[in-house]
Amino acid sequence: MRVLTRRLVALTGALALAGAVAGCGSDGDGDSGTIELTISMNAISGGKNAAEADWIEQWLIPRFEAAQEEAGVAVDVTFEPSGVDDEQYKSRLALDLQSGSGPDVYALDGIWLGEFAQAGYVQPLEETTADFASWEGWEQIPEAVQQLATFEGALYGIPAGTDGRVLFYHRELFAEAGLPTDWQPTSWAEITEAAEALAGIDGVTPVQLNAGTAMGEATTMQGVLPLLAGAGEEVHSEGAGWTGATDGLERVLGLYAEIYGNGLGDPQLQQETQGRDKSFEEFAAGEIGILLEGDYFWRSVVNPNNGVAPMDNRDEAVGYALIPAAEPGAGVGGADFVSTSGGNVRVVNPASEHADLAWELLTFMHSAEALTAAVGDDPRITARVDVNEQVLGDDPMLTFVNEQVLPITSFRPALDVYPQVSVLLQEATAAVVDGTDPGQAAADYQEALEEVVDGDVAP
Template sequence: MSRRVLRLRWLSLLFVLLMVAAACAGDDTSGEAATEDGDATPEDVGAGTEEGEATPDDEDETEAAAEPTGEPVTISIAENAVRGGKNAIMADYLIDYAIPTFTEQMAADGRDVTVEFTESGIEDEDYKSRLALDLSVGEGPDVIGFDSFWLSEFVAAGYLQPLTELVGPEVDDWEGWEQIPEAVAGSLELEGERYGLPLGTDGRVLFYRSDVLAEAGLGEDFQPESWEDILEAARTIAEELPDVTPLQVNAGTSMGEATTLQGFMPILLGTGAQLHDGEAWIGDTPQLRQALEFYDEVYSEGLGDAELQVRADGRDRSFQEFSEGGIAMLIESDYLWRGVIAPEALFPVENRDEVVGWAKIPAMEPGAGIRGQDFVSASGGTGRVLNPGTEHPQEAWEFLSFLGSEEALTEFVEREPRVTAREDVNATGIADDPMLTFIAEETLPITWYRPGFEEYPQVSEAIQRMVENLVAGRNSVEEAAQAFEADLQGIVGEENIRSETG
């Protein structure tokens, strides 16, 4: 409904109330302060009531909400979540708890605020494209569920503004900042400016079906110490269980950022190299080729399903197959555990705690990983930002900060245990979940975060093309590496690349 229509309806109602009040002023029954349906009108404040009815200034009147002041306000929030489908837990949380709780709090303060939820259940890349299109023309929801790695790209395009510019200095006074570690808060910061509130962070591990590994004779507990340990386990599974895909390492452009962060980066980090070392981007180097050789072994030997990587629904299909025991091992973030195969999620594993295990991702060999580590991980994170085109920045910020409050995040973690942005919530919220405790205690101390350069999304897309072309048989390792460096030159410039020759 438009603001114009709402304003006209409010003025009409006010006119009627004034007429009623005027009529009552000259009537012998002026002591009756109720309308036909028993609700007091704004003009009735201070008038007498029937015996037993409390007046607005009654000391016992503690539960009734104050009357709304000012114009009614409607704001909206979008998440890539839909009831009964993708990220259903988030959708249920917003619909059943967050939105009604916030609007009730606003009503208690005498404010009429409505929050509308725009549900989506589409591929992450499609969701991102929709947001970019909306923001580019000044449209879209007021509060936006957002992947932190999109930040530099959206800011460079002019789609986002710092929170203090949009809302005001009160943003910096929010109590929650003291509970959010600097590294986590930084996921939605750029050049010292805050653009949103992080929801949480995550870590990548090697998930496996312990029941499948046991059936293949590998035992139920698995912690590989090297790439070769993973490959040998995959070969054993292929031999013993030919109907099972031994290993899933994301490798297609259709999987978007999941190919980069869940697939390629943990492998590259295992060679000791980083995507950007603080001075230059990695180009055609021995470490890059070592990472590609690992992919080549997995898919050329049939240890992974190459066709799955190029399917439009490849990632969801990999989730489904893992949930059914059709994939034995896959590299994923803890999102798999809490948001994909949880009992209430889209691909539930009812006995998840008994048949799903996890392990740290090994370096190529012990000590060969980034910073000389034996094991590696990569982390991302999600959060929420505000639309610079919002007509109600104050209310949008209040809803955003409510969602980031201890109260609201504690409720969310009760529904979907996860590592949140707030330390006070994590102290109690994930204590009983061994998988998330493993992420917090074992993987975050050794993790890697994506570089915060505006070129990163384009570099990530170049990685996805490189890996897909290799897995699909279009390029050899050498050709894929060379093509990647050529792509990189067009994105960041030759002078900003560290290549095999220099």
């Protein structure tokens, strides 16, 4: 893709201004015969992603080194922590990889994968290690989740973890509106019908559907992308290009127009810098009826123990449902229900002097035992079904995501231009919420899209 190549050249030039990650890579094993490996993650004890850093240093490394010692291999694994902004971590990592060094195993945000693959910083697993296909873990990772680590049809690493988007609804408000408290809509029309019923309750915003640029990526991931999938389309298709002003996009923007044009959503909330956080607080207070969010909302927002907007009665008051297609069977591939997911990918550096051993380290990191230890006492969804069945057993919502959402989910395209496309989608929703006709907003989006992706728009 021309625009991708151009942006990679720009990235390479910009990296000359960034500082390298100190001490990365396998530059030499000395005279002891001990093999040296390094792991790099944007995690640091006492800081960002501290639990992951502690797991790597205190559990993973000692056990891997001991297992290798039993197998007759002397290995010394070093963890290179980082606790910076994701883009800063990305730039430092890319600079080190550009020089032909870098850590033996490292983590990427899933949407960076294509950019790093095109730059040669990561290679398909089939080119990195001969026996990657025989790893037992693949049987435990749903094909939909494997897409997080896939670019142009090839697997580049192992998904480190994922999530899923659903419709959360306030059961108490549903009961007051005369709606079923075990709600599962099968179409967009059933969502708006429920919203209209909720509109009869004073002081309640029926639906929170993220819109506009103030909501940032939350607008795209918890709004446009799952709805677009429900209209039977993807934002990007390999070989075809980016989705422009299609019927599907117009349908998505039309739903936004219906919700915000008919007073079923709060347009002011979408313009506030802290609007998303405010929407969380309003849901917890019983002031929002339906909210499209990821399982993060359940785990970290309304969690009665440590949530940012805790609900003591969460388990009784908060319902959750699959996101329906526009109509039954109208979703991507004829699906009745859809979702979107994000997550990180862990990969082997193709420049590693010990790629096969690095692959062993990577698979050890993603073994059932290791991931169970990583989860610890804080249940969250991993990429492995068998681990999820063990660690999520007492949490019905996360079990719901594991069993019903992950098999049908989709992921953002792993292309470097995606963040710019995402902003354009956010702007299109903002225009509709402000009163612009959906068809016009879609046409304006396509005009801007063609410039951003250098004309690579699906016909």
